[in-house]
Amino acid sequence: MRVVIAEDQALLREGIVALLREQHIDVVAQAEDGEGLLRIVGGHKPDLAIVDVRLPPTFTDEGIRAAMQARSQFPGLGVLILSQYVEPVYTAELLDSDGEGGVGYLLKERVGDVKGFVASVRRVADGGTALDREVVKELVRNRHTGDEGALGSLTPREHEVLALMAEGRTNAAIARAMVVTPGAVEKHISNIFGKLDLPATDDDHRRVLAVLTFLRASG
Amino acid sequence: MEPERNTRMNWSGWLSLQTSVFGLILFVCIVVWALTGGTFWPIWVAMGLALPIALQLSIREALKAPRRWRALAVQGAFSGVIVGLNVFIWALTGGAFWPIWTVLGFGLALALHAIILTRVPVRERELVERVDVLTRTRRGALDVQAAELRRIERDLHDGAQARLVALSMKLGRAEGRLDEHPEIAELVRGAREDASAAIGELRDLARGIAPPVLADRGLEAAVDSLGRRSAIDVTLSSRITRRPPPVVETAAYFVVAESLTNVAKHAPDATAHVTLAEEPGTLVIEISDNGPGGAKPEGGGLSGLRQRVQALDGTLAVVSNPGEGTVIRAELPCE
Numbered sequence: 001m002r003v004v005i006a007e008d009q010a011l012l013r014e015g016i017v018a019l020l021r022e023q024h025i026d027v028v029a030q031a032e033d034g035e036g037l038l039r040i041v042g043g044h045k046p047d048l049a050i051v052d053v054r055l056p057p058t059f060t061d062e063g064i065r066a067a068m069q070a071r072s073q074f075p076g077l078g079v080l081i082l083s084q085y086v087e088p089v090y091t092a093e094l095l096d097s098d099g100e101g102g103v104g105y106l107l108k109e110r111v112g113d114v115k116g117f118v119a120s121v122r123r124v125a126d127g128g129t130a131l132d133r134e135v136v137k138e139l140v141r142n143r144h145t146g147d148e149g150a151l152g153s154l155t156p157r158e159h160e161v162l163a164l165m166a167e168g169r170t171n172a173a174i175a176r177a178m179v180v181t182p183g184a185v186e187k188h189i190s191n192i193f194g195k196l197d198l199p200a201t202d203d204d205h206r207r208v209l210a211v212l213t214f215l216r217a218s219g
Numbered sequence: 220m221e222p223e224r225n226t227r228m229n230w231s232g233w234l235s236l237q238t239s240v241f242g243l244i245l246f247v248c249i250v251v252w253a254l255t256g257g258t259f260w261p262i263w264v265a266m267g268l269a270l271p272i273a274l275q276l277s278i279r280e281a282l283k284a285p286r287r288w289r290a291l292a293v294q295g296a297f298s299g300v301i302v303g304l305n306v307f308i309w310a311l312t313g314g315a316f317w318p319i320w321t322v323l324g325f326g327l328a329l330a331l332h333a334i335i336l337t338r339v340p341v342r343e344r345e346l347v348e349r350v351d352v353l354t355r356t357r358r359g360a361l362d363v364q365a366a367e368l369r370r371i372e373r374d375l376h377d378g379a380q381a382r383l384v385a386l387s388m389k390l391g392r393a394e395g396r397l398d399e400h401p402e403i404a405e406l407v408r409g410a411r412e413d414a415s416a417a418i419g420e421l422r423d424l425a426r427g428i429a430p431p432v433l434a435d436r437g438l439e440a441a442v443d444s445l446g447r448r449s450a451i452d453v454t455l456s457s458r459i460t461r462r463p464p465p466v467v468e469t470a471a472y473f474v475v476a477e478s479l480t481n482v483a484k485h486a487p488d489a490t491a492h493v494t495l496a497e498e499p500g501t502l503v504i505e506i507s508d509n510g511p512g513g514a515k516p517e518g519g520g521l522s523g524l525r526q527r528v529q530a531l532d533g534t535l536a537v538v539s540n541p542g543e544g545t546v547i548r549a550e551l552p553c554e
Contacts, residue, residue: 009381015388022392054376060435084376084384085422087432088447089440108380109418112387112411114395138448 001125002046004029006037006063007082008056016050016111023118032056034066041070041077048078048125053090064090071099078124080104082111086134104130123168129211130168153195161188166211234275241268266307273300291332298325354532361530365466369434372425380421387414433472437462442475442493450483452490459497463553470527471504474535474549477520478506482545486510489544502553507546514539
């Protein structure tokens, strides 16, 4: 797997690079701002770009803008945003942005949980999603009222499963979190797919679609 | 103090110069009269020469009155000199006592002036000026404070938070290499969780100062974000074209945030609508909901908001009749 990283704070950039290399993930290039990100993505054609939201020169949302541009410009590129804070406006923009690659939005401190972070990196590089549990919590909180459409027909239990799926958890992890059997989780998931009218094709792909339906509905 | 003494000396010097020149002129006139005879006409010359000196002396005395009464005293001094002059002329010419009319006229004007002064007891113009200055300096102080808070927020982000993230990253890597020492690994994981908690606390602190999206994208995006975070359904209509000053933007943001929190707390089934509009020189924020109404305008959250708004010379109105929902309207001046 080939990864590039855009982070202006050297301390963090070098830390993440060292951590990924220890896990045998190849960091092929590094950038310090949005322009640099587009340049190295164009030059190295990586599987994944890890991008800090705040980048020079504006130190506002430069990173997320550059990441969305890169995602639409380079089909298949996964984008994993690292941020110091959860911002529903940004996650919604990210999920709505053009592009086929995976998307992720994690709080920076999740990097400390090496196993979890590396799993997120791999998942987004493979076209999946990795949403921070704080992001999902905010979105789920909003969903408890004013349910509309297909999502409204989900039971609270199915909602819970979908929220955990949005975080990018596996069926086994969801089963552990909800203290049920993996079989029960699978049943919930197939109900969700049915209610959201997702065609029975590739299971992984449906999973992503279900999560995106769920997240977009909260936007 | 030095310059004042100087002007005084100049003044008395100037006065004695005038007096001596006038005295000389009068003396020449008297000599001429003594040589030519006739009625004693130099008395009129004396009167004419005395008039400016009398005016100068009396007005100068009047100017020593306390500031509030100074204008009245000057008017009084002037009236006194003119009345004196009239009486002098009457004494020389005789006939009915016509200066009574002058006395009555000036007396009336003085009385009117005195009445006005007592009716408007404050030094109004001074106060107006003072208020002007205070408004400007307070606004300046608030602007500085808003900028300073945003700087602190940024410093937290770039400094302490970044270091804690780096720390938690290193602890995470260390943890991975301690598979053979599970009890040490446990300790390291605890340390990493503490670091995460500290990062979380710093994040909450920074958000309380000013949410990043407000600084990054402005009021409309920040209110949109509030709506998405809110437990109730929120719609937004915004008609603002340019960004207000940071201090106004922050106050407007917290008005919306607090109002939506109140709606979610007291009317969890309601929906809310937020309107942002620009009127000339004013930013208008309105939050209306279809909840049960009956909110107390002086409730805890609302009085805090009112203080925030009033610090910017804005107004906050709450209309909340039972059964009719609640409307909170804030108007914030922004030049």
